[in-house]
Amino acid sequence: MTHTPLWKNLLIWSxxxxxxxxxxxxxxYDRVEKHNDAVAAITTAGGTATPEQxxxxxxxxxxxxxxxxxxxxxxRGGAHxxxxxxxxxxxxxxxxAMWPDVRDALRGVRDQVGNVRRQPSVDGVLRVAISNPDGxxxxxEKVRALATPVVSLTGIGSNDxxxxxxxxxxxxxxxxxxxxxxxxxxxxxxxxxxxxxxDEVGTREPTIQxxxxxxxxxxxxxxxxxxxxxxxIGTTAKLTFHPVVSVTQDAGANPGPRNELLPSMDEKGxxxxxxxxxxxxxxxxxxxxxxxxxxxxxxxxxxxxxxxARKFGDYTANNIGKPFAIVLxxxxxxxxxxQSHIPGGRGIITGKFTVEQSTELAVLLRAGxxxxxxxxxxxxxxxxxxxxxxxxxxxxxxxVGAGLVxxxxxxxxxxxxxxxxxxxxxxxxxxFAVLSVIGATLTLPGIAGIVLTMGVAxxxxxxxxxxxxxxxxxxxxxxAAIEIGFGKALSAIVDxxxxxxxxxxxxxxxxxxxxxxxxxxxxxxxxxxMFTAVYVTRxxxxxxLGWRHPKTITV
Amino acid sequence: xxxxxxxxPTRTNIDFFRWQWITFGGSIVASIVxxxxxxIMGLNFGIDxxxxxxxxxxxxxxxxxxxxxxxxxxxxxxxxxxxxxxxxSFREDQHVAMLRIxxxxxxxxxxxxxxxxxxxxxxxxxxxxxxxxxxxxxxxxSQELIWKAVIAVVAASAGIAFYVWLRFEWQFAVxxxxxxxxxxxxxxxxxxxxxxKFDLTIVAALLTILGYSVNDTVVIxxxxxxxxxxxxxxxxxxMMNLTTNETLSRTVMTATTTxxxxxxxxxxxxxxxxxxxxxxxxxxxxxTYSTLYVAKNIVLMLGVDRSEKxxxxxxxxxxxxxxxxx
Numbered sequence: 056m057t058h059t060p061l062w063k064n065l066l067i068w069s070x071x072x073x074x075x076x077x078x079x080x081x082x083x084y085d086r087v088e089k090h091n092d093a094v095a096a097i098t099t100a101g102g103t104a105t106p107e108q109x110x111x112x113x114x115x116x117x118x119x120x121x122x123x124x125x126x127x128x129x130x131r132g133g134a135h136x137x138x139x140x141x142x143x144x145x146x147x148x149x150x151x152a153m154w155p156d157v158r159d160a161l162r163g164v165r166d167q168v169g170n171v172r173r174q175p176s177v178d179g180v181l182r183v184a185i186s187n188p189d190g191x192x193x194x195x196e197k198v199r200a201l202a203t204p205v206v207s208l209t210g211i212g213s214n215d216x217x218x219x220x221x222x223x224x225x226x227x228x229x230x231x232x233x234x235x236x237x238x239x240x241x242x243x244x245x246x247x248x249x250x251x252x253x254d255e256v257g258t259r260e261p262t263i264q265x266x267x268x269x270x271x272x273x274x275x276x277x278x279x280x281x282x283x284x285x286x287x288i289g290t291t292a293k294l295t296f297h298p299v300v301s302v303t304q305d306a307g308a309n310p311g312p313r314n315e316l317l318p319s320m321d322e323k324g325x326x327x328x329x330x331x332x333x334x335x336x337x338x339x340x341x342x343x344x345x346x347x348x349x350x351x352x353x354x355x356x357x358x359x360x361x362x363x364a365r366k367f368g369d370y371t372a373n374n375i376g377k378p379f380a381i382v383l384x385x386x387x388x389x390x391x392x393x394q395s396h397i398p399g400g401r402g403i404i405t406g407k408f409t410v411e412q413s414t415e416l417a418v419l420l421r422a423g424x425x426x427x428x429x430x431x432x433x434x435x436x437x438x439x440x441x442x443x444x445x446x447x448x449x450x451x452x453x454x455v456g457a458g459l460v461x462x463x464x465x466x467x468x469x470x471x472x473x474x475x476x477x478x479x480x481x482x483x484x485x486x487f488a489v490l491s492v493i494g495a496t497l498t499l500p501g502i503a504g505i506v507l508t509m510g511v512a513x514x515x516x517x518x519x520x521x522x523x524x525x526x527x528x529x530x531x532x533x534x535a536a537i538e539i540g541f542g543k544a545l546s547a548i549v550d551x552x553x554x555x556x557x558x559x560x561x562x563x564x565x566x567x568x569x570x571x572x573x574x575x576x577x578x579x580x581x582x583x584x585m586f587t588a589v590y591v592t593r594x595x596x597x598x599x600l601g602w603r604h605p606k607t608i609t610v
Numbered sequence: 611x612x613x614x615x616x617x618x619p620t621r622t623n624i625d626f627f628r629w630q631w632i633t634f635g636g637s638i639v640a641s642i643v644x645x646x647x648x649x650i651m652g653l654n655f656g657i658d659x660x661x662x663x664x665x666x667x668x669x670x671x672x673x674x675x676x677x678x679x680x681x682x683x684x685x686x687x688x689x690x691x692x693x694x695x696x697x698x699s700f701r702e703d704q705h706v707a708m709l710r711i712x713x714x715x716x717x718x719x720x721x722x723x724x725x726x727x728x729x730x731x732x733x734x735x736x737x738x739x740x741x742x743x744x745x746x747x748x749x750x751x752s753q754e755l756i757w758k759a760v761i762a763v764v765a766a767s768a769g770i771a772f773y774v775w776l777r778f779e780w781q782f783a784v785x786x787x788x789x790x791x792x793x794x795x796x797x798x799x800x801x802x803x804x805x806x807k808f809d810l811t812i813v814a815a816l817l818t819i820l821g822y823s824v825n826d827t828v829v830i831x832x833x834x835x836x837x838x839x840x841x842x843x844x845x846x847x848x849m850m851n852l853t854t855n856e857t858l859s860r861t862v863m864t865a866t867t868t869x870x871x872x873x874x875x876x877x878x879x880x881x882x883x884x885x886x887x888x889x890x891x892x893x894x895x896x897x898t899y900s901t902l903y904v905a906k907n908i909v910l911m912l913g914v915d916r917s918e919k920x921x922x923x924x925x926x927x928x929x930x931x932x933x934x935x936x
Contacts, residue, residue, distance in 0.1 A: 129882070137751065281744065282722040430718055432748040441666070441742035441882075448699050448880030456874030460867050466615035467863065500811055503875055503883055507818065507890065510871030511825075514864040518829065521860045528620075547832040550777060551825035557769045558821035562814055565762040567755075570814040577818065609614070 059597055067590050071481050074583075077120045077488035087123050090115035122491035125260060126276075127498035127572055130446050132439030133276035134284040137432045140245050140269050142238045144427040146179040146229050149237065152341055153181055153201070153216070153227060155361055160197045161185070168194045174224060181227040188223050198225055205232045238269065241426045245271060248425055249288050270432070281434035289425075295333035296367075299378040299390050302327055320386040327387045329380045334370045337383075339363025345413040348403060353413035355404045364400020372396040449502035456506045457483070464513055468520050471610050474595045475516035475588070482512050482580070482587040489579050498572030508580030514551070515588030518544040523610045533608040534600065541593060548589065555581050617866065618859040626854050626902055627847055627910070633903040637792055644799020651802050656809030659756050661713030661749040663720045665728060666695075669739040670703045678707065681731040687724055688712045697881040706881070713749050720746040759813040763794060766817050770824050774831070779915075782831050785908035786824055789900040793823045797893050811886040819893030822868070826861060826901040833857050838916060846914060850906050865898045 080087040093111035097104045104112065115121060128135055154173060161171045161183070169187030176182040185194050195218055202214035215233035219226045229237065242265055253261045253275055262274040278284050300314050303326050310316040310328045319325040339360050346356040359367050371379075371393050380390040381404065391404050460479070464472035486505060490497060523540030531539065559581065562574035657664055667673075673694045682690050688711070695706040709728065714720060725744055732739050747755075767790050775783035794816055801808050834853045841849060854861075872894065875887040 139750075281746075282725065285722060430748075432718070432751045433746065434720065435745040436741075436743060438740070438742035440668075440740075444699070445880055445882055448878055448882075451699075452875045452878040452880075455878055456871040459870040459874060463615070463867060463870060466613075469614065499880075499883055500814060500886060503879065503887060503890075506871050506875050506879075507868070510868035511822070511864070513867050514825070514860075517860050517863045517867070521857070521863070525856070543836075547829045550828045550832055554770050554773055554824045554828060555821040557773060558766045558817045561762055561766045561769065562817050565758050565765070566810070566814060570810055573811075573814050573818075577821075 059594070064594060064597075067594050070586070071485075071591060074481060074485035074488040077122060077491055078484040078486075080115070080119070080121055080123050081487050081491060083115065084123055086114040087121050091121055091123070094121075120491075122494075124487060124490045124497045125494055126442075126446075127496045127501070127569075128274055128276060128435070128442075129437050129499045129569065130442045130449075130497065131276045132437050132442040133274065134278045134281040134437075135433070135435040136273040136281055136284055136288075137266070137434070138245075138271045138273065138288075138429040139432050140242055140271060140426075141428045141430065142241050142269050143179060145237055145241050146234065149229060150179055150181045150227065152360065154183075156201050157181065157183055157198055157225075157227065160201060161194055164190065164193050164197055176226075179228060183225045183227070184223050185225065186223070191220050191223075191225075194225055195220055198227060205230070205236050242269065242271070244426045245429070249273060252288050253284075271429075277439070280436045281431075282436075285431065285434075288429075295336045295382045297329035297331075297333050297380045297382055298370075298374065299380045300328040300330060302378075302390075317380070317382060317385055317387050320383070320388050327380050327390060329382070329387075333382075334379075335359065335363045335366045339366075343417045345410070345417045346403065353408040353410045355408075355413050355417045357402050357404065357417075359400030359402075361400070364398075367400055367402065368396065368398045371402075372398075445499045445502075449499060449506075453502065453506050453509075457509055460509050460513060464516070468516075468610055470599070471520055471523075471596070471608075474592055474599070475513055475520075477595060478516070478587040478592040479509060479512055481591055482584050483509070485583040485587065486576065486580050489583065490576070495575045495579075496572060497576070498569050500569045501572035501576040504573045504576035505580060508577060508584060511555075512580065512584035512588060515544070515548045515584060516592055518547055519588070519592070520610050527608070527610065533605055536608075537596060537600075541589070545589070548585065552581050552585050616859075618862050620859075622855045622858055623851075624855060624858070625851055626906070627851065630903075630907060634907045637796075637900065637904050640799070641792055641795045644795045644802070647799045647802040651805070653798070653802050653808040654805045656807045657710070657713075657745060657747045657752070658810040659752050659759070659808070661747050661752040663711040663713075663725070663744070663746040665709040665711070665725070665741055666743040667707045667709065667732060667739050668742050669705050669736050671705065671736050671738050673705045673707045675707065677735050678709070678732060681735045682709070682728055685724070685727050685731060687714070687728070695881050697884075699878060699880050713747075713752075718748055720748075755810060759810065762813060763816055763820070766820050767791070767794075770820065774824070774828065777828075778831055778835060781909050781912040781914055784912060785905040786827050786831075788908045789827055789897075789905035790820050790823055792900050792904050793819050793893060793896050796896050797889060800892060801889070806888070807885055809885070811883065812889050815886050815889035815893065818890055819897055822890075822894055823897030823900060826864070826897055827905045829860065830854060830857050830901060830906070838914070842916070846916075847910060850910060854902060854906065861898060861901065865894060868894050 089111040090113075093104070093108040094117075096108055097112065158171055158173075161168055165171075167187065168185040168190035170185070172184045172186075174182035174184050183198075185191065198218045199214075202216045202218070205213050205215050213230055213232040215230060215236075217228055217230045246263060246265060249271065250261075250263050253263060253273070260276060262272065264272050266272045273284065273288070275284055278287075300311070303316075304324055306316075306318075306324075306326060308316055308326065308328065313331050314328050315331050317327050317329060319327065339362055341358045341360050343355055343357040346354050348354040375393050375395060378390045378392050381388045389404060457479075461476040464475050464479075466472070468475065483505065486508065489495075519540050522544045523536050526536035526539045527533075556578060559574045559578035562570055563578065566574055667678075675692050675694060678692050679690070682692075690712070691710045693708050693710075695708055697706070700706065711720070711724070711728070714724070725746075729741055767787055770790065771783045771787045774786045797816060797819060798808075800806070801812065830853060833856060834850065837844075837849050837853050841852075844852070869891065872887055872891040876884060876891060879887055
């Protein structure tokens with residue numbers, strides 16, 4: 056009989072031990088979850104803990120692993136939405152907003168182009184007719200001068216609008232590069248708004264992610280229904296600009312009549328007293344983007360529509376040197392001081408920003424309302440009771456399945472069957488350990504995947520034992536039979552498991568939701584089972600042979 | 611000697627090709643019947659593939675499908691199908707039903723108003739009713755999901771065929787894929803014939819069946835390859851029988867452990883995933899059958915070019931030009 060080197064044995068058993076250690080928290084799911092929540096809450100509160108949080112925290116020792124498998128919506132209950140953002144809506148709005156600029160530009164050269172008239176056209180295309188066709192070249196030049204370079208990675212060197220002529224019509228539409236950049240912004244903005252809205256209700260682990268070109272997947276555990284989630288998302292963020300009366304540290308300060316007291320978003324303990332009536336609201340903001348001021352410091356550029364521009368221009372002209380609060384959902388984002396009269400509705404917010412902060416602020420400013428309408432293509436609500444029923448059913452099925460497989464293996468292979476069952480138990484522990492550490496979500500099909508893995512995982516053991524039996528029949532000694540049995544079975548084990556991994560990978564790539572949950576658990580199960588069935592079983596058998604030194608064995 | 615449970619005797623000598631015109635022919639007939647069933651009867655697509663809405667209701671009062679139907683009939687939602695759900699894991703006073711509403715106009719999954727209308731209408735006839743799950747898929751997504759599902763099954767089969775071709779001879783790859791196509795067709799056929807709900811999880815089950823079936827087939831091929839090198843003179847047919855008999859114990863053993871685990875899921879896993887588990891249970895049986903009676907038949911028909919293989923092996927040892935006259 057050959058000896059496995061000590062380091063190899065140590066490695067195998069340490070992996071097994073790690074697997075067990077990292078799977079154990081799942082047995083105390085509620086405790087560990089409360090502990091984790093408390094730890095997170097204490098960290099965000101800056102280290103101070105309430106007695107309740109302290110009690111929750113002590114439910115699980117800090118030094119033990121505290122990863123638990125996140126439960127999918129079908130097990131925890133919650134709502135799932137797949138929304139499609141109508142990105143093209145934004146093109147129409149953008150092009151529409153260009154009409155006053157185009158008109159003004161052409162008015163300046165009226166003597167050459169004649170009368171200017173807007174023509175009816177499809178959404179996203181601006182058609183302007185001029186009465187003097189000879190002035191077309193001048194007109195085109197004037198309108199093209201309105202274009203600005205596209206700010207994006209792929210759109211370098213191109214302008215935001217395309218201006219062409221068709222007969223006496225000037226046709227203005229967004230360029231391809233600008234469309235892409237706009238789509239990107241629209242989705243980003245939608246994601247940001249949705250995230251803010253969902254975060255406000257403070258549920259655990261919401262998933263908000265972009266899917267494909269123009270879709271957003273929203274999964275919120277613990278929310279009552281998809282309809283509730285939809286109305287939550289639909290609520291628009293309220294962005295307003297107020298004159299600042301004073302700044303205070305006193306949360307209970309009396310703001311005075313027709314004023315209100317608002318907290319600062321970033322600075323703790325700072326409150327602004329502002330006039331209740333906003334000068335202008337976010338509904339009149341057409342755009343905001345990160346930029347740099349003349350000194351090269353990060354800043355945010357913004358643009359109002361015509362109405363907003365007038366109000367903003369008048370106010371800034373009369374209030375130079377005074378602070379002006381930008382308020383989002385009753386929190387002051389920042390309160391810059393007005394440096395000069397700002398005509399044309401274009402402005403720049405400077406402050407102590409980093410590039411990230413200015414980008415975020417721009418997103419927040421744009422994030423007043425959803426930039427485009429959303430269509431909900433898919434929605435699912437699962438009640439928490441149904442989730443609990445599913446967990447119970449899954450647990451019961453797993454226990455019964457494990458019991459049946461164990462009995463059958465022991466009845467078929469005696470003590471060696473027991474070894475396989477021990478290896479199987481380690482395998483299940485390792486599946487949970489891997490799921491917990493990588494944070495893969497467990498779903499009901501995922502539980503089915505684990506139960507299925509129990510049935511399939513022993514296949515490697517079966518292959519090995521059947522081989523060992525054959526070798527024993529040929530009169531080999533126990534040590535040699537086991538050695539050869541393991542060796543010869545290996546190629547079949549690898550071949551058969553690799554093909555299963557192929558299907559698991561394809562399921563993961565193509566599948567969504569429940570199918571993906573199944574692919575993850577079976578995929579991980581296949582990999583861990585190869586380890587446990589081959590190495591761990593072997594290590595256990597070696598221990599047995601070393602301890603008992605049997606002259607003959609019966610597999 | 612200790613007691614050992616053996617479903618297969620230690621030495622078997624079954625001729626797996628003896629009834630090949632019944633077994634292999636039967637498989638061909640079953641595949642054709644399945645295709646016809648799918649074409650003629652169609653599949654009972656779930657909302658994943660057809661769009662629409664399902665509402666699961668739960669109540670402490672008994673379900674009366676007629677009353678439910680009457681309650682929602684005048685809401686103008688078109689075709690609403692209502693079925694009661696039974697499950698051994700339900701509590702005594704747990705009565706569950708599923709309502710399925712046909713897809714509505716447009717891309718949108720469903721309007722909150724129509725769900726609300728249904729819920730209100732049902733609450734009127736049964737105060738204790740709750741709605742543990744409401745799922746709705748718009749026609750746009752369901753169209754894509756169908757494509758994704760088809761692509762997944764085709765890609766998985768192609769990936770497996772490629773792997774088997776890489777590891778074995780092309781004849782084995784053809785045999786494996788034939789067995790896979792057979793397994794998928796017959797399983798889908800069963801879903802068509804019994805009009806079982808066919809949704810996204812069934813596709814996952816099909817992929818699992820592919821994985822299982824090929825796993826089973828590859829183990830036999832692996833042994834066959836070993837035997838091809840060992841017994842050079844034995845006729846292919848006899849060698850396949852020998853190989854299959856040698857691995858039969860393992861084939862049955864693994865099928866049994868897998869079916870035991872799946873049986874536990876069917877009985878105790880709840881009604882939500884029963885269709886999914888049933889598909890896998892049935893697929894494992896079909897997969898085992900196809901391993902024994904389909905894959906090898908194809909390889910036998912195509913033949914394995916053993917002479918060339920031997921020549922290749924021999925020429926390796928010889929001079930490069932030794933068989934220049936060939």
